Amino acid sequence: GDSVTQMEGPVTLSEEAFLTINCTYTATGYPSLFWYVQYPGEGLQLLLKATKADDKGSNKGFEATYRKETTSFHLEKGSVQVSDSAVYFCALSKRGGSNYKLTFGKGTLLTVNP
């Protein structure tokens, strides 16, 4: 079945450091890919998405590019802030009838220190 593998955390960085969180997927067909973020004490929210190969999703300084050849969707940010501390989830979705259920990775905890 479909699956998502993301780098295990926790990841601890200093403010203004470069961030990469690796994500690879296994799926038949052409899934859409997502990064969700969960800030402390808050619900899960969509950070960015890409729906086809070579698409780049971006939001709040974060970027990820849908690489079909390497089945990857790595999350990057050039300069992290303390406010980026959160759990990040990579996910995929494929249409099954009208069901767009999400398949998630296990999540990566990011802590950014001042």
Added chain:
Amino acid sequence: GAGVSQSPSNKVTEKGKDVELRCDPISGHTALYWYRQRLGQGLEFLIYFQGNSAPDKSGLPSDRFSAERTGESVSTLTIQRTQQEDSAVYLCASSALQGAQLYEQYFGPGTRLTVT
């Protein structure tokens, strides 16, 4: 407008008891999903509703789990004879669905269930 709400936010129950978890989706969202997040694991899909019907129940882990949705709105997830392995955060999400368009899933804050 209001987001997805879930109640209760926390539930502690004794092994063997039944529990009901409630989800109020965003008004007008026809698609509703339940997911489960166990400690150290990613979110697992449980069930999908399109309107009031559930065309995909493939993620329900056993027949102790059931869910219903009424009025194309509120959904209730029921766990009978709870077991310790049912301890998890249960998340509900809703989305608008029109034709072949994929719309963002909006998540509620979750219900943390602890079975003692």
